[in-house]
Amino acid sequence: MSGGRSAPATTATTPQGLPLLLDGVTYRYGRTRSATAPAGLGPLSLEVRAGEFLCVVGPSGSGKSTLLSLLAGFLRPQAGVIRLGDTPVTGPDPRLTLVQQEAALFSWRTVAGNVSFGLEQRRLPRAERDGRVGDALRLVGLEGYGGRRVHELSGGQRQRVSLARALALQPRLLLLDEPFSALDDRTRTVLADELLGIWWSRKVTVVFVTHNLEEALALGQRVVALRGGEVALDAPARELDVARLRETLE
């Protein structure tokens, strides 16, 4: 992996990603607090450009997971608004998908069946589903793996399937929650490069949450550091280094 990326603005196709706006978003958990309880989030305002690759870093309890849950529509902000494009996000939204830390594949389905699941929920015609499944598997380097059972795959391959499952839905916003953290360094590097290639070709807006500062600087165009549920730093990746990020988060 190399340093922070520039925007894919000079390509001929229209960017697929949508701009994301968080305006005064606040979420607090219940009154019972413990050392391990999440701190909640906000008030937080943030703007992510269409097609931008944003990395969010922060220590445990800084609000990263809360932010992703809010963006994914699993939590509703107690104050403020989240907008994807022109419309607010008020629940799970078909314009966005989430890739989790663990692949969370459906072991009763084949690889192709997993990738097809979201398309089936959208009741797309069989032919279109098959086409999209094939495209997504090709994109993540798993062409020919469609008929395999997921338990026959390695950790890296599973995470590829998870990514393909999200990409098949052609999301306008791709949320990634430490998707490579359970992988070995080599596989992580390979997958990170592949993710950049996919982002570059699809022009999707990406919010990538990680606790790995090197990974954030290598992948993101821009890095947001959260601390105690608030933005401690928001800067282009090329202007940052690990030492500064670490200093900010301490």
Next chain:
Amino acid sequence: MTPRTPAADPAPPRTRSPRWQVLSWQLIGLALILGVWWLVTEGLGLYPPYVFPSPAQVWTEISYGLWGTGPQDGKLLSALAGSLRRVLTGYGIAVVLGALVGLLMGAWRPLRAALGAYLTGIQSVPSIAFVPFAILFFGLNERAVLFVVILEGFIPVALAVSGALLNVPPALRIAGRTLGARGLSLTTGVLLPAALPNVLTGLRTAWSFAWRALVGAELLISGVASIGEQLEVGRATANVALVLASIIIIGIIGGLFDTLLRALEGRVRRDYGLEVTP
């Protein structure tokens, strides 16, 4: 972008172990049991045949009882047919009812909180304890037997379904929701398939409970052709060979169904990647 070949990221190898080995050991075990039985009865003559008959005498009882053509023969077969009809009916009803209640309990935690402990408590009561109540409530008839069978089969299914649903990993629920599954489609497309291996374990437990409950109830409810009645007839006529023949048939039928369900469970678990042996 050029797609990568994930060759550098190899998939785990598949492993298989020989099934015939297991079968061989099972046959050796059977031969050992029969050998010791023969030795104690015919070989050393430690017990008279009217106290502890030999394997050959019990086999004679089984063969006459199952496929004999004399006027007094074939009673074990008709008893077995009656018991199987009863247990399959009761088990079927128990599975349907248990699955429905389990689904509701799995979907709605307060219902599980309200019922779960009581169902577990009822499950700990031996099925035979419900027979007097069943007789007083339904009379000395098949319905009393069916009631006990359904009660014993229903609870493990309800607890297994609700427990399995509640234990579906949150990551799978989140994956389902983020991929667009909601409500019924989330339940049928994600939660139930994810819960299936544990549900099948519950079905196996339910079968075992139902089969035991059936025999227990049939022992006390006379007048219906049943394997339990054959046990009672054997006791009343001091026909130990018939008692042992009935016990063996009960064991074989129970074991056969358990093996079938276990095979189904194993198949599902292998498909799910939870087991690697064939």
